[in-house]
Amino acid sequence: LTSNFSLDPRVDRERFLQMAEEVAALAADWFDGEPDSPVLARLDGPTLRKRIERDLPRDAGQWDEILDDVRQDIMPGLRRNGNPGFLAYVSASAEPVAALADLLVSALNQNVTAWRSAPAAVEVERQVIGWLGEAIGYTGAAGILVSGGSAANLQGLCLAVARTDAAREQLVVYVSEQTHFSIAKSARVLGIGHVRCLETDSDLRLRGRSVAEAIAADRAAGLVPCCIAASVGTTNSGAIDALDELCEVAASNGVWLHIDGAYGAPALMLERYRSLRSFVARADSISIDPHKWCYAPLDVGCLLTRHAELQLEAFSADADYVRVEQTESIEAFSFFDRGLELSRRFRALKLWMMLRYIGFDRIGERIEEEILLRERFDAAVQSHGELELLASGLSVSCFRYRAGEGEDSDDLNREILESVLESGRFLLSPTRVRGMFALRICVVNFRTDEDRLDELVSSVGVSGVRLRG
Numbered sequence: 001l002t003s004n005f006s007l008d009p010r011v012d013r014e015r016f017l018q019m020a021e022e023v024a025a026l027a028a029d030w031f032d033g034e035p036d037s038p039v040l041a042r043l044d045g046p047t048l049r050k051r052i053e054r055d056l057p058r059d060a061g062q063w064d065e066i067l068d069d070v071r072q073d074i075m076p077g078l079r080r081n082g083n084p085g086f087l088a089y090v091s092a093s094a095e096p097v098a099a100l101a102d103l104l105v106s107a108l109n110q111n112v113t114a115w116r117s118a119p120a121a122v123e124v125e126r127q128v129i130g131w132l133g134e135a136i137g138y139t140g141a142a143g144i145l146v147s148g149g150s151a152a153n154l155q156g157l158c159l160a161v162a163r164t165d166a167a168r169e170q171l172v173v174y175v176s177e178q179t180h181f182s183i184a185k186s187a188r189v190l191g192i193g194h195v196r197c198l199e200t201d202s203d204l205r206l207r208g209r210s211v212a213e214a215i216a217a218d219r220a221a222g223l224v225p226c227c228i229a230a231s232v233g234t235t236n237s238g239a240i241d242a243l244d245e246l247c248e249v250a251a252s253n254g255v256w257l258h259i260d261g262a263y264g265a266p267a268l269m270l271e272r273y274r275s276l277r278s279f280v281a282r283a284d285s286i287s288i289d290p291h292k293w294c295y296a297p298l299d300v301g302c303l304l305t306r307h308a309e310l311q312l313e314a315f316s317a318d319a320d321y322v323r324v325e326q327t328e329s330i331e332a333f334s335f336f337d338r339g340l341e342l343s344r345r346f347r348a349l350k351l352w353m354m355l356r357y358i359g360f361d362r363i364g365e366r367i368e369e370e371i372l373l374r375e376r377f378d379a380a381v382q383s384h385g386e387l388e389l390l391a392s393g394l395s396v397s398c399f400r401y402r403a404g405e406g407e408d409s410d411d412l413n414r415e416i417l418e419s420v421l422e423s424g425r426f427l428l429s430p431t432r433v434r435g436m437f438a439l440r441i442c443v444v445n446f447r448t449d450e451d452r453l454d455e456l457v458s459s460v461g462v463s464g465v466r467l468r469g
């Protein structure tokens with residue numbers, strides 16, 4: 001029994017179309033359910049495991065049964081990242097148009113290793129990379145799509161290291177105590193000897209002076225300053241490091257400037273951050289994650305760089321089975337010579353379709369709306385007698401309930417968090433700001449609105465009153 005269409009002879013074109021319609025309906029049900037379903041799955045570990053576990057499926061199954069199982073056993077065990085009350089981490093509500101594009105990505109099954117393997121896919125990826133750079137003022141750059149911010153930061157650091165001949169253990173990377181952990185992790189993976197985790201100013205920003213002082217001290221100790229990792233939008237508080245100062249320090253010390261814009265870089269599209277673009281343009285590399293503030297479904301991150309030649313220095317590889325025979329420069333291009341991976345998905349198509357359909361202007365508009373939502377939320381916190389704003393920036397706000405005399409503020413706010421999550425209406429992240437336990441929201445969610453945020457303020461207030469008895 002064979003079929004030219006599928007490994008399974010039951011699936012021909014007609015059947016495939018029917019199945020696609022059923023899958024699309026299930027996805028639409030999921031999107032429809034976002035506003036009202038609980039944010040968190042309510043199943044405990046053992047129950048969920050029991051629901052999912054099945055014997056090795058040796059025989060062909062029934063499609064209807066499989067879809068029912070997805071609907072009844074898997075979907076209820078999933079967190080709803082697109083729920084309007086999902087305000088944790090930095091995690092976007094997936095844009096449905098891009099989800100459809102993802103189906104096509106798998107169907108086309110392009111392996112975007114090199115131009116000769118996937119010609120149009122390579123051109124689409126180059127185009128999308130160009131658009132992302134242009135949108136944030138980092139024009140004419142080289143780049144590569146990767147799985148997310150961690151992978152982009154790692155590859156950024158690979159370039160910084162490729163520029164120096166010094167021994168890895170002599171190298172130093174400069175971050176702030178607020179920098180995402182993926183930078184320090186990358187440094188560890190690369191065998192970089194030292195990561196200087198520097199204090200921030202009162203706005204939780206890394207300043208040029210502390211980096212300059214650390215660089216001078218390291219030089220005097222015979223070490224080799226390698227890379228400053230600045231953040232445009234820290235995970236914790238949405239802070240934007242002092243880019244003007246860090247650009248100067250990087251330039252005057254000949255040190256690589258990497259910007260972790262995994263979360264915040266798309267905000268550079270906005271008028272209010274336009275003045276930062278001239279500094280961003282001077283960075284040696286920058287990470288930007290379309291799967292965060294461009295609302296694309298996972299997984300797609302991007303590393304942009306001014307140093308195409310260093311991509312080759314860091315990553316070029318040769319073997320008989322991958323040797324590129326083409327001599328024409330467009331056709332000789334290979335991504336596997338410019339990044340860690342050989343086999344790579346056609347992520348670019350999902351972005352190409354979504355970005356063209358939605359348009360960068362609408363994405364920028366929504367980012368602006370989310371910053372305004374956060375500013376309005378801050379104002380509500382500040383005008384609420386029992387709440388205290390601890391830090392905020394971009395679409396992140398950190399706050400807490402004021403504890404009374406002799407009360408443990410951290411314990412009280414931990415309990416408030418638990419009680420707010422129990423309602424199923426919200427997911428917030430716990431964090432710490434200057435040592436204080438804080439409740440944190442991050443709006444990267446086109447379904448979040450004023451009403452849901454007002455409800456949060458009141459829910460935290462009510463929980464606080466109840467818990468304090």
Ligand SMILES: Cc1ncc(COP(=O)(O)O)c(C=O)c1O
Nearest residue numbers: 090148149150151180235262263
């Ligand atoms: C500023 C920043 N950098 C890097 C990352 C890591 O990104 P990813 O989770 O896509 O690896 C995050 C994740 O939230 C982030 O907020």
